[in-house]
Amino acid sequence: MILSKKIRLKPTPEQETLLWKSVGTARFIYNWTLNQQDINYSSGGKFLSDNVLRKELTQLKKGELIWLNEVSNNVAKQAVKDACNSFKRFFKGQSKFPRYKSRKRSKPSFYNDTSKLKIKVGQVLIEKIGWIQTSEQVSMDCKYTNPRVSYDGKYWYLSVGVEQIFEEVELKDFSLGIDVGIKDLAICSDGSIFKNINKTRTVKKLEKRLRRLQRKVSRKYENNKEGNRFAKTCNIIKIEKQIRLLHRRLTNIRKNHLHQTTSAIVKTKPSRIVMEDLNVSGMMKNKHLSKAIAQQGLYEFGRQIQYKCEKYGIEFIEADRWYPSSKTCSSCGSIKKDLKLSDRKYICHCGFELDRDLNASINLSRYQLAM
Template identity: 70%
Template sequence: MILAKKVRIIPSIEQEQKLWQSVGTARFIYNWTLARQEENYRNGGKFIFDGDLRKELTILKKTEEYKWLSGVSNNVAKQAVKDGCEAFKRFFKGLADKPRFKSRRKSKPSFYNDNIKLKVKPNIVLIEKVGWVKTAEQIPMGVKYSNPRVSFDGKYWYISVGIETEPPVIELTDESIGIDVGVKDLAICSNGMIFKNINKTKKVKKLEKRLRRLQRRVSCKYLKNKEGSKFVKTSNIIKMEKQIKLLYRKLADIRSNHSHQSTNKIVKTKPSRVVMETLNIKGMMKNKHLSKAIAQQGLYEFKRQLQYKCEFNGIEFVEADKWYPSSKTCSECGHVKLKLSLSERTYICEECGCVIDRDYNASINLSRYELVV
């Protein structure tokens, strides 16, 4: 199985300028690819393959206007073309939404580095047209790397590489764990484990309060410095926007870390099977009262992490049918309620009189999913 290894790199000032140049080139070529595909599609043409676009790009680089594209590695532009074409292929197959143009302000700064030309030595790594860059920790040596990417998260630069890893041989128990996810708690397991909603903690609430204050201050400064119909970005606004970006980064790291710790704890119980309900995130987000809470909870990311960790450890991962009435079914007698509103947090069975927490009841039913079906 290929697992990603992400390591912080510490470039010098000159190296950082070259990294930004590669980022800008990757974004420009990706947008150029999307523009060419859209223009061709509007004119009734067929899909342009990435090989043909790369030939066009070679001619474009020779012109005086786009001579600056030759300042970075050729592989950065090649991969950006490939990524743009893949995005369109996924859209035509119905696997993803229509690809959007990458914004300089909003898109994640990243670019591809050729895996064959990637060289690793103790605490340094060779990045094309950048040179040998220091690393905060050692990247595994003497292994085959796949899809190396250099990215910037708003504070630090990172390089991530895919490394083929042999899965561990572990003895699994006969336990089947059902997991019910939600907004009140992140996950409730049938074995009694409960993982709380990290967004309700004092630390996260304090950071969100600080974030709201900074956003209000920036908004006021924009209004004060407005010239006609244009908003002027002063040096103070730039400083505040940087603080906002770092706060968003900190909140994202806290949520991601909580999700990783929760999924690790579930996998470490060594169950033979993990059952989770099929999540219709797109449908859930349509609820205007809960959409923000659902987005912050990161339910899809939780499922993704749990799925690959189960696969790596040889645990069977099962997704229950989305119409399976896990919450409406009594875990004691099997009676199914016709109606159960979201406000009813305690399940009371009309047949056997069982009184149980709604989410815990659902997790028990999910653990028995295969037996029911």
């Protein structure tokens, strides 16, 4: 099984300048590829393959875009391939139409060729940048896949796929249903409840500080307005950096909570795990709940459960989207059609009473067993 490993890099100031050059090149070539595809489509041509565009790029590097030779050749080639793949995913209905990468908003990252990636104790070799120190040791003498260097607003990281072999784990003979929500992150059929990290004091305190900084920078922009444009002062740049770091910290707290929760669930070692097939993009259209759903990271939660089940050899089942897990009584099996979202307790005509989410998780644990 191939699992991704993320290692922090510690570049020198000279190396960091070269890293930013590679990031800028990857973004420029990605946008150039999208533009070439748009021009070709508007003139009635067919989809251009990445091989055709790579050949055109090679000719441009000898003339107009000679500055591309300052960075690794593989950075530009992979950027072309990534842009073409984004079009292919769009044609298959797997994603939205590709958008141009913004210098301000896009994630700074670039590809490093697998064959050129060299590892030694405490260091890693990035092509045309040199040996960079790492905060921890990268796995040696193994096959690497898709190495990417990225910047998260504070540190540089190397993300690389490493093939790992896991021993078979002895599983227990029971089925575990998981009902995810906003009040709590996950409610399992065995009675375990995993809290919503966004309701903790730490996260609320950080979000309060974030709101204050956002209001502060907004006022400074208004006070420094020059006609139709906004002047960016040194104080504005300083506050915007604080905002970026706060966003980074909140993201890391939420991701860490998701990993801890999913690991705790799979380590109970059930023979099968059943989850709902949630329409997250549809749920996000609800303006009253969209922010809470986005902060919960329900899609990421499902993705992590799925690959960790594969890691431990647990059978993962995604229940049908229209399966009435919340409306079905886990005692007598009758369906309560008039159940409202505000009804937090399930009360059946047979006299059975249980928490709504726990009742749903019990029903999910029995999904397909009687079929």
